[in-house]
Structures are given as C-alpha cells and as structure tokens.
Amino acid sequence: MSMSDPAHPEDATTTPPLDAVDGRTSDELLRVEDLTVSFPTDDGLVQAVRGVSYSVREREVLGIVGESGSGKSVSSMALMGLLPKSARVTGSVYFRGRDVLQLREKHQRALRGSRIAMIFQDPMTALNPVYSIGDQLAEAVLSHHTMPRKKALDRAAEMLDMVGIPQARERLRNYPHEFSGGMRQRVMIAMAVINNPDIIIADEPTTALDVTVQAQILETLIEVKDAVNAAIIMITHDLGVIAGIADRTLVMYAGKPVEVAETGPMFANPRMPYTAGLMGSIPSLEDSTNERLRPIKGTPPSLISLPIGCAFEPRCPLSTAECLETEPPLTETDKPDHVAACHHWQKLAAVDDPTAYFRTESEVGR
Ligand SMILES: Nc1ncnc2c1ncn2[C@@H]1O[C@H](COP(=O)(O)OP(=O)(O)O)[C@@H](O)[C@H]1O
Numbered sequence: 001m002s003m004s005d006p007a008h009p010e011d012a013t014t015t016p017p018l019d020a021v022d023g024r025t026s027d028e029l030l031r032v033e034d035l036t037v038s039f040p041t042d043d044g045l046v047q048a049v050r051g052v053s054y055s056v057r058e059r060e061v062l063g064i065v066g067e068s069g070s071g072k073s074v075s076s077m078a079l080m081g082l083l084p085k086s087a088r089v090t091g092s093v094y095f096r097g098r099d100v101l102q103l104r105e106k107h108q109r110a111l112r113g114s115r116i117a118m119i120f121q122d123p124m125t126a127l128n129p130v131y132s133i134g135d136q137l138a139e140a141v142l143s144h145h146t147m148p149r150k151k152a153l154d155r156a157a158e159m160l161d162m163v164g165i166p167q168a169r170e171r172l173r174n175y176p177h178e179f180s181g182g183m184r185q186r187v188m189i190a191m192a193v194i195n196n197p198d199i200i201i202a203d204e205p206t207t208a209l210d211v212t213v214q215a216q217i218l219e220t221l222i223e224v225k226d227a228v229n230a231a232i233i234m235i236t237h238d239l240g241v242i243a244g245i246a247d248r249t250l251v252m253y254a255g256k257p258v259e260v261a262e263t264g265p266m267f268a269n270p271r272m273p274y275t276a277g278l279m280g281s282i283p284s285l286e287d288s289t290n291e292r293l294r295p296i297k298g299t300p301p302s303l304i305s306l307p308i309g310c311a312f313e314p315r316c317p318l319s320t321a322e323c324l325e326t327e328p329p330l331t332e333t334d335k336p337d338h339v340a341a342c343h344h345w346q347k348l349a350a351v352d353d354p355t356a357y358f359r360t361e362s363e364v365g366r
C-alpha cells in the first residue's frame with residue numbers, strides 16, 4: 001500500500017516517511033544485513049544472534065526454523081525494536097529501503113503494529129484480560145489511525161469475521177478468557193492484520209495448540225495474509241509447519257543461518273547435515289510404522305563459549321578435523337539460490353537419503 005492510498009489517508013500523519021530506495025530490488029520488502037545480538041550477563045557475553053542476513057519479498061512466506069535457543073525470537077525482536085535495554089545490537093534492517101534500527105523510537109513504534117505486525121506463541125501475553133476483544137481490536141486501529149470509534153469497531157468485526165470467528169459482531173463484547181486457545185490465536189491474527197500490514201512476523205504461532213487446531217490456524221493465517229497482500233516470516237522449531245507453506249526457508253543453528261533455499265528444493269536436497277537431521281525428526285507420512293520422533297542426539301553449544309569450528313560439530317555424523325578448526329561460512333552449493341554452511345555439503349549431495357546419517361544403527365536397513 002502506498003503512502004497516498006486514499007483508503008488510508010491517516011497513514012500520512014502516523015507513519016514515518018518510508019519512501020527511500022537505496023538500491024533495493026523493486027519487490028524487496030525487508031532486508032536484514034549482518035544482524036548480531038549479544039547480552040552481557042554475569043556468566044559472560046551471550047552471543048544470541050551471530051550475523052543473520054536475509055531478505056523478504058512482497059507477499060513472500062519466509063520460514064525460519066531451528067531448535068529452541070537458536071536465536072529465532074531474539075533476531076525477530078531485534079528487528080521490531082523489542083529487545084530489553086541490555087541487548088547489544090549491530091547490523092542493519094532495511095524496511096522498504098529505510099534502516100529501521102536507525103529510526104527514532106516514535107517512528108519504530110509507528111511501524112510496529114501497522115506496517116510490521118507480530119503474532120506470538122501465547123496470545124494471553126498479548127491480550128489484556130480486563131478489556132473486551134472489541135476494545136482491544138479497536139484500540140489497535142485507533143493507535144495508528146484517527147477515526148470514529150464506531151468505525152474502528154466495524155473494522156474489528158470485519159477482521160474477526162475474516163479470521164473465521166462466528167457471530168463476529170456479538171463476540172466483540174467477549175473477554176479473552178471466553179475464547180478457546182485456537183480462537184484467541186485467531187483474534188491475534190485479526191489484531192495483526194487490522195492495520196493492513198506489509199509483513200507479519202509469526203513467532204511459533206501454533207506451538208501451544210493441539211495438532212488439529214494448529215493446521216486450521218496456519219490455514220487461516222495464510223488465507224488472511226493473502227487477503228491483505230502481506231508477506232510473512234514464519235518462525236518455528238518444527239520443520240513440519242514450514243513444509244507446506246514457506247516459499248523459502250532459513251535454517252538457524254547457534255545464532256547463525258546454516259542453510260537458506262527455496263523450501264521444496266531444500267527438503268529434496270538438504271546441503272547442511274543439521275537440516276537433514278531436522279528432516280529425520282519429522283514423523284514420516286508415507287511410513288506409518290515409523291512414527292517415532294528421531295531427534296538429533298546432543299544439544300546445541302553454549303552461546304557464551306562457542307567452539308572455534310563448526311557449532312554443529314559435536315552432533316554431526318560427518319565431522320572431520322577441518323570442522324573442529326574452522327567455522328564454515330554460508331556458501332553456494334550445487335543448487336541455484338541454495339546456500340549452506342558446511343565444509344562437506346558434497347557428501348550429502350552424494351547420497352540418496354541424507355537423513356539416514358542420523359538413524360541409529362538398529363534402524364538402519366529396516
Ligand atoms: N534477555 C536475555 N539475556 C540473556 N540471554 C538471552 C536473553 N534473551 C534471550 N537470550 C538467549 O538468547 C538465545 C536465543 O534465544 P531465542 O532467540 O529466544 O531462541 P529461539 O527463539 O530460537 O528459541 C538463548 O540462548 C537465550 O537464552
């Protein structure tokens with residue numbers, strides 16, 4: 001949506017001018033460049049994010065996947081300006097060509113909730129228990145636009161209807177505790193899109209929900225995103241969530257991207273052992289006898305004392321002396337637009353089923 005969109009004349013007064021274009025490609029919406037975040041603590045410096053770069057195109061779905069503690073939330077909070085004061089942040093985050101990390105607090109706030117919206121894992125932390133759903137949705141509109149309250153409530157009802165809440169207008173009077181977990185997450189989706197954002201950052205939006213509800217909520221999120229023409233960054237620890245919906249996927253390990261590619265080709269041809277290990281931990285759809293989860297053995301390294309070499313080395317079945325000595329940079333692989341951080345990605349390219357590297361001996365050959 002442009003600044004001069006006649007449907008949203010209010011934008012001009014509340015959002016910063018973001019018409020600068022510094023060399024970005026025409027459909028590039030967001031570009032994160034060499035983002036780092038560290039936290040000084042009593043035990044030492046926690047290097048939570050160690051050089052994250054990616055871009056998101058208009059309407060694209062980018063998946064960010066990695067185990068708990070890999071820096072997914074911290075990196076997305078950084079680009080929203082939502083980290084605690086103790087956080088040390090370096091790098092750049094260009095939204096429509098303008099570095100949002102350099103914006104004044106007031107302008108950052110104006111971007112949040114309007115152009116860039118966020119959905120969290122637990123809707124109860126984002127919803128206020130003492131206000132009705134209608135009040136909270138209307139407030140989300142009124143904090144970014146000047147309009148009569150009645151009109152804001154109309155918009156709230158329209159959004160609730162769009163996210164699949166029956167009798168939307170009547171339910172505006174309900175309080176958060178009167179909704180189920182899935183319904184509350186629908187309210188959060190309505191809240192995220194109520195100001196027509198350009199991008200939605202969804203951080204584990206379905207992790208707290210039952211599996212069947214998860215699928216419905218993801219479907220609603222994608223429908224709604226298409227209806228408002230927004231892009232999405234879908235953050236999850238579950239590769240299965242990304243599989244059906246992300247155009248491209250970025251895999252994170254110990255604060256760094258270790259593989260980035262289009263999602264289909266990445267699943268077909270992983271070029272980083274960690275990705276192959278994650279794939280092996282998704283229950284197989286074809287083989288119903290193989291439903292057990294096969295998590296990768298071991299745990300990620302401490303972010304306070306990282307190894308010199310590859311951070312995945314202690315858990316990697318393909319590791320060599322080189323892996324202990326040098327941390328592999330993200331490099332091109334044999335596939336187009338497919339980068340991976342592994343000294344030995346060719347070994348994965350040479351086998352039919354890279355996930356087999358992570359099977360226990362008793363499973364091999366079954
Ligand atoms: N305020 C903080 N102070 C110190 N360490 C933090 C803080 N917030 C997050 N971390 C650490 O940063 C790392 C990345 O966390 P996070 O981004 O939440 O992981 P993820 O979302 O991938 O599960 C973790 O090791 C976490 O403990």
Ligand code: SF4
Nearest residue numbers: 310313316323342343
């Ligand atoms: S660089 Fe070495 S240890 Fe790291 S993922 Fe590749 S093979 Fe494994």
Ligand SMILES: [Mg+2]
Nearest residue numbers: 072073074203
């Ligand atoms: Mg997280």
